[in-house]
Amino acid sequence: MNGLKFVGHEEIRIDGKPKITGAAQFVDDLDFGPGLLYAEIVESPLAHAEIKSIDTAKAEQMPGVVKVVSGKDFPFRFGLYMHDRFVFAQDRVRFVGEQVAAVIARDPVTAKKAAKLVKVRYRELPAILNVEDALKPHPLLIHPDLKSYKHVPWFFPQANSNIAHWRKVRKGDVEAGFKQADLVFEDTYTVPRYAHCAIETHGAVGLFDYSGRLTVWAASQSPFTQRNLFAEALAPLGLSHKDVRVIAPFVGGGFGGKAGVSMEILAAALATAVQGNPVKILWSRAQEFYNTYQRQGLTAKTKIGVKKDGAIVALEQTLHWDAGAYVEYGANVVNAAGLSATGPYRIPNVKIDSCCVYTNLPPGGPYRGFGYSEFLFGLESHINETAKKLGLDPVEFRRRNAIQEGDPLTYGSKMNPNGLIECIDKAARAIEWSKKEQSENPKTVRGKGFACFWKAPAMPPNASSTAFIKFNEDGSLNVLVSAMEIGQGFQTVMAQIAAEVLTVPLSKIRVELPDTDRNPYEWQTVASHITWGTGNAVKRAAEDCREQILELVERALGQKREDLYLESETVRSRSVADFALPLRDFAINGIMMKDGTYRGGPIVGRGMFMPEFSSALSDAETSQGGKPNVHYTVGAAAVEIEIDKETGRVRIPRVALAVDVGKAINPGLVRDQVVGGLVQGIATALYEDMRFDAKGRLLNPNFTDYKIPTAMDVPERVIPILVEVAQPDGPYGARGVGEHTMIPAAPMIANAVENALGIRIKSMPITAEKIALAIKSKR
Amino acid sequence: MPILSEFEYFKPSSVREAVRLLSKHKKPAVLAGGTDLINNLKEEIDQPDAVIDIKGIKELSGITYKNGVLTIGAAVTFSELLDSRVIQSRFPVIAEVAKTVGSVGIRNRATMAGNICSAVACADSGPLLAAYEALILVRGSKGKRKVLAAKWFKGNKRTDIKKAELVTAIEIPLPARRHAGCYVKLGRYSGEDLAQASVLILALPGKQYRVALGAVSPVPVRASKIERLLNGQHLSDELIAKCQALIPGLISPITDIRATKEYRSHMCQVMFARGIRAAASRFSGNGPEYGVNLI
Amino acid sequence: MKKKLSFVLNDRKITLEIAAQEVLLEVLRDKLGVKSPKCGCDRGDCGTCTVLMNGKTVRSCIVLAVEADGQRLTTLEGLMKDGQMTPLQQSFLEHNSFQCGFCAPGVILAATELLERNPKPSGDEIKEAISGNLCRCTGYLPIVEAIANVNNALTPPGRERLGKKVRS
Known part of the structure; x- marks a missing residue:
């Protein structure tokens, strides 16, 4: 991929100026x-x-x-x-x-x-406010008509229960796996509910x-x-x-x-x-907390079987999700997590039960990470404990079991090309993993933590993206898509892709915000799939434009089609050295012939992408068959922390996250996703959680008591590491990264706390108070 | 969110006029920085018939230091306290307290007088004024009075103020020709937060100390028992430990969503130990800079 | 009962009549069409409604509009001179300091106040100065870096980036 002029470059975001001048209009700004x-x-x-x-x-x-x-x-x-x-x-x-x-x-x-x-x-x-009560025999039913609800074919509601969906995965023979293991142990990890806290309600x-x-x-x-x-x-x-x-x-x-x-x-x-x-x-800020989607709570029972040499031979995951009063979206979080609850490891024998449980709490739903942050807290904590019991270095233990290209996934199909090992090695090196840090202050102690992560886009197999590209008279162009600029910088990335194909600089490209009348179809801006899916559509739309342009030049001017190419907004020919036709000369008005007639007309390109290889249909009892996930993005993160042994406060001198993005279309934007995502993830580990009273009322529906980090509460140094093992079906090899950057944060912190203190905290968040009281009670 | 209830707004230019307005209305509210009041209006916790903005009263806006007494006008903001030369040089611990209040955009409006009139248990000014034995200057239609800080706080959100009275200033006497102090505040993180516990310590000549605790009782707690133990003594680890052991008996922390009473109690002891050492070393001229977070 | 008030907003004199209970943020947005101050929490916690009053940041969601009488107000709309972004704004653009942009107006004004008082702030001073402005997207480090770079101060360590190839 040498010679890329726009893709792979740190272009300044094209939506930057409207946001920095106050020109950007949000919904409440419209008149x-x-x-x-x-x-x-x-x-x-x-x-x-x-x-x-x-x-x-x-x-x-x-x-x-x-x-x-x-x-x-x-x-x-x-x-x-x-x-x-x-x-x-x-x-x-x-x-x-x-x-x-x-x-x-x-x-x-x-x-x-x-x-x-x-x-x-x-x-x-009577209100059912937790999963245990909801799952008791003969419970009060929150949705008595559950069985009659219309749902997608990959959901399995359980009649006469509060279970809206039960994803079962059975791969190999998990009991045989445990028998064959030298060490088997299990533990339970809990994750509370969290709020997105976008600053705009x-x-x-x-x-x-x-x-x-x-x-x-x-x-x-x-x-x-x-x-x-x-x-x-x-x-x-x-x-x-x-x-x-x-x-x-x-x-x-x-x-x-x-x-x-x-x-x-x-x-x-x-x-x-x-x-x-x-x-x-x-919505008021309070309503934003209690009547939109919340991140679902999770109780995860994790049982692992390993050989002395460190090979994981069996894993059993029982995931009970507190999905709230309505699960129309949240049940798919449960589904996605269930399909992937092995983490990025090669495990021959797997049993996963991921249950979506109705409760009388606000509806659960999608939150950056889509279930993966939640189950990885338990799994990656458990992996660390396993390594410890085996006397293995936790990084080395992960490395030995890391999934590789071609390995079978829980549902049978094969793992995509990936750089997990490279990510593990680079993240470990970035924080000098093997160096034991001594604290200069006797009141504090240092520790290091590590976690691997993976995530696939959770999307229906027919989730599609489309793009139109319209040229203007001066050779500038408007890209019409219906993905959403939610801050990730997708407009800039789409512009870079169009620029690369059409050789038009970013200063001459606009990417329009969605209007379902004018812009073509896009499923949703979720699942970290936009760079991949919409990017493919934009690339195809740009290629469609390019084909129209070159075909027109051939037809109107008799140039040999196969010799024609675009360079710096101009059509050139490999065989005719002085041939140069700027796009602005004909992009709208066509090319004038000798007789005064014109050929061509406005150039409008169209591109579409749907992952036609994907299928969500599989066996209800085992999940075998089908290809529900298009690919996984993988990575690893490592952190060094310093804990004040008296106050329990955690300081983060440095944290690194390595992620295999396939190809970073805009490395600067990707690195800043790493910074922002890690901070959001670390906050779920250290500060945030939703608290409800005994009547199901949210006690902290405000920023006074739901503490999202301020500028004073971020790591001192963040080291983003981009690994690029190309995704064969991605635009220029790219795959998604937006959610992944927060997923490893919580177990990484938990593992660092354990490393520093020898205390394993199994429930999030790991607040200063929890740490301090745990130290006190250990004494 | 709009404010639903209606009220009249007045911006008097003298204390006398303000007091007259206060006595004239049934349910008047005094507006200084408004950082508590406007929220209370929005949430309908306060439904006044008149809002009396005291920021137009010149005599309430100054910080003066005369004859060993610092006077902080009722309209003085925490930002002004932070910027004040006389506070930086003679009462640096006041600036240390001010720096922990909210963040810049709050401190540019919020006042210490407002802080002690709202009188929530976690008010940062509470332990400060208790330790300095400050006086709250109050004006009513019947004249002036001065209330000792220890008598001012009557409970969570309850003060000694009477109907139609206005706090005009806070007087803080310099406790000695030379003194140092330290304020340690427990929040859930380093950014803006309400105190879950706080400790204020003053170190005076002759190894004399004053100790006050905030947010662990409905009103600020002056730890006289600890002071008696400390006074005149060399600050040894054993002595500090003895004092720490007294703390749980002096406070009545609650468990709420911000912190448990166990943690508050534990942290008071930790904060006391760090605060007393910092105050003592500041007194000797080699302590940590003011404003540094010790926890 | 309506109150008449006048103030200077972004260098223009404004006179209007409002009710005493009207909140400054709502008057700016709904009566004067100044939309850069946003409502994020409505109780002074998030800072996205920040405006400058006489050069100092205040949270306009907890200010009565009548309090603006006779004061000088500046919002993000008033920062640009002759259509040119300030060096601070330019630095924010170059450092990819904002993602969704909703907190940007408040952060930019908070940073403007800081640089006015302290042209070469340290990393910690910057963090303290903007700590009342919540941002959920960026993790703050790109914001801190941009502010530190305005007056050619040293880049505080925080966010590691490769050499930037900036083109426009």
Whole structure:
């Protein structure tokens, strides 16, 4: 891949200037004129209850109130992978904060005041607030109609239970594996719920105009998926997909939280109740915490069998996920984790049970890492303990078992080309793994921790990306895609790919934000698949342009097609040295012939990518067969920490993360994903968690008590290491990296704490308090 | 989020006018930095009929030092305390406390007077004023009064202030010709946080010490028992350990989502040991720089 | 009851009538169309609503609009002179300091205040100065690096990057 002029270079991000000058518009920055209405939600104060009655009369009488709606107005179910969710609660509420009714008013103050006047009577039901209670024999059923819910074919709901999906993996013979092992041991690890904490809360504006057109402006990672779900859910109102339009301006952070459809359904539905007026719904920070997706809690029982020489021969993983009240998206997190819960290791005998369990807590859903951060906390902690018991160096132990190209995956198909060993070695070297660090301060102690990671995009086998490229008169171009710029820099990466093919500099390329009317289809901006999938589509669209250009030059000017090529925005010929035709001379208006007629016309390219080799169908009892994952991105991370033995505080002098990105289209942007992702991951290990009281109410729905890191709480040095073992079907060999950078953080920290203190902490987060009290009780 | 309730807004230019407005209204609220008040208005914790902004009152805006007494006007922000020459030179521990309050954008607005009027148990100014034996200057329609810090705090969010009274200033007497101090605050991380426990220590000539603890009781705790043990004595490890052992008996920490009472209690002892050593060494002129986080 | 107030916003004099309970952030955004200050938490925790009042950062979500009477306000919109980004803004661009950009207006103003007081801050001083501005994307190190580089100060160690090939 030598001679690349744009790909592989650290181009400045093309969305930088709008963001740094304040020009970038986010959804709440858009103006909708004096007709704009405001919605306020009436929420359930109870975790589990039957709705007996809703009295809206008083609210309706308040001057300025336009309409009050509730479940009876929208008796529709919806969901991404399983239809278990409602626009508004119907006969019962299932978590504290669930939307029961909405007041639409001419101004936000009136909406808020009127919402307080809506009287809802409930009959309280026992709330199930943890997985153990949900799994007891003959439990109270949170979704009694579960069996009738529509869902994707790769989900397996269990009748008369709170298990919405059970992913079973059976590979080899796990019992035989344990018998053959020299050492078998098991332990249990727990991970609480976490919040995405994008600084922009969710917001959406819906307009159902008098022609019957529904437009929704949303802070969204998933405009097309939203269009699809809106159209499906509201189909009874006579809407078809063509009538629904989703426009997504800049998004103030996603991390998975703005994927799929959560509160946006309200903007779509409410708009239909006030035809002709746009209606805005903006989540408060508190609502952002308790009524969007949360990262699901996990209780993981991990049992491993190893030989004395360090070969892992068997692994059993029992993963119980606290998935919350609705699992239409979260169940796929459970599924993805179940398929990959071996971690990046070659293990012949595997038994995995990954159970998606309903609870009366807020809905779980996608969060950067999609289940992998959660199970890797336990698995990579366990791997470290195993190495210790065997007397092996934990890095060497991982190295011996690292998965390699061609090794069989849990579901039978083969591992893709990868640089895991290179990542392990480079991450270890970056923090001088074998050097024991002595602390100068007698009150502190140093330790080092290591973790491997992997993750595949969790996507339906037919998740597709498309791209249009339109040339302009001056040879500049607009790239139309419907992936979302959520900060990762994807616009710049797409521009680099188009630039590489078309030899047009980035200063002449715009990549447009999604509008489902104008931009072509994209499944969602999730799964770290955009550089790979959308990148392939953009590359194909650019190649389509190039073919049109060269074909036109051949046809109009008689140049030999096979000699023609593009260089610096100009068509040149290998056989005719002085032939040079700038793109701007014909990209829109064509090439004039001697007789004054023209050939050609506006150059518009089209590209599409769908992984046609992927299939989610497999045996329900073993998961064998199919190819549910398109490929894995792998890597390793290592950290040095210093712990204050009295306070329990952790300082991070250095941390390294090596990841095999296939090909870094923009190495600077990738390295900055490593920095940001690691900090987000380290925060889940050290500071953050969601706390609920005995009634299922979230106790810390704010930044005062849900502590996301400030500039003073980051590692002193972050060392990103990019390994490039090409992904054969990726654009220029690239594969995804966005989520992976936070996945190894928690077990890496746990392992470093153990290394420093000899104390194994098996529940996240590993706060200063937890460490200090553990040291105290050990004494 | 809009503020739902309506109120009248006044910006008096004299204390007398402010006091008159306070007595005239049924449920007045005083606005200085607003970092607590505006949130309380939004959450409808406070629903005043009048908001009286004291930032237009000149006499409340200064920091003065005269005859061994530092006077901090009620409208003085924490940023102004940090920037004050006289505080940096004579009362550096006040700046050390100020630096732990919120972050710049909060400190540019928030005031020490507001901090002690909100009087949450975790207020950073509490142990500081307790240790300095500061006086809170209050003006009402019937005149002025001065309240000793120890008598000011009546409970979590409760103070000695009476209806229609205004805090005009805080007086901090210089405790000795030369003194040093140390403030150690427990947060969940290094960035902005509310104190889960705090320890303030003053070191005075003749091996005299003052010790106050914050956020581990509804009101700041002056640890006189510890002071008696310390005073005049050489700071040995044994002595510090003896003092540490007294701490659990002096405080009544709670368990909440910020910290458990066990950790708060443990950390008070750790913070005391580090704080007393830092204060003592600062007194001898070789301690850690003010503002350095000791935990 | 409406109150009349006037203030200077980004070098322009503004006079308007508002109710006493109106919050500065909402008046700026909804009445004056100044959209760079954002609402992130609505209680003074996140700093994305930061504006400069007389050159000092305040969190406009916890300031009453009436308090702006007679004051000088600056938002991100008022930083550029003659359409040119400030050296600080240019440095942020070159260091890929922001990802989603939602916290950027607040961070840039916080850094502006810092550099005004302290043109060559240390890494720790920078971190302290922007610690009231939450950013979930970047891990802060690219922000710190950009601020440190404005006045050709040394790059604090933190984020390792290869040599940048900057083109435009």
